[in-house]
Amino acid sequence: QITLKESGPTLVKPTQTLTLTCTVSGFSLSTTGVGVGWIRQPPGKALEWLALIFWDDDTRYSTSLKTRLTVTKDNSKNQVVLTMTNVDPVDTGTYFCAQRAVPATGYFDPWGQGILVTVSS
């Protein structure tokens, strides 16, 4: 069974750096074709795709956020880490990680439960 679980701080101050971890099980991050993405959702609003990291450490980012985002992974720990610099209250929301369901595609299944992050002083 494939599972993903997000962890990290639930409250961060403006201008700080947010670091979130996605711990996966049921698959290996180093298997050819694997990808893990990050998607966020402000309260009551729509989903926003943020980033994706591939098995070979290649990465893709949201156009509007790419200067603030970094995604890395640690295969030995089965973890994917999302770093967002210089956070602002508009970055408040639930952050999800999800597996790219099938190699060479881009839809996500399954998803983690998400972690609600609030940016406030």
Add this chain to the structure above:
Amino acid sequence: EIVMTQSPANLSVTPGERATLSCRASQSVRNNFAWYHQKPGQPPRLLIYATSTRATGIPARFSGSGSGTEFTLTISSLQSEDFAVYYCQQYNNWPYTFGQGTRLEIK
């Protein structure tokens, strides 16, 4: 960046009736297109991928169609558990993008 526009924003339907949701892409995404639904407090769940293929465990009352820039999700006979917010997503071009959602409500 490809913009995905969903319509309507809100849809009220009586249980047992058919619901039709639409999504338009600002440029062709071929058939690299997916639908999800999301219930309160839960993560999105994949319903349809490659425009018309149901994900594992998704009932046959859900069907997807379309190509290029126009896509439709049809739910043939609404059940109580189908009332949720529905999102479309394109994965043809980077960055991937989602629509703004359609809220399907009980009439």
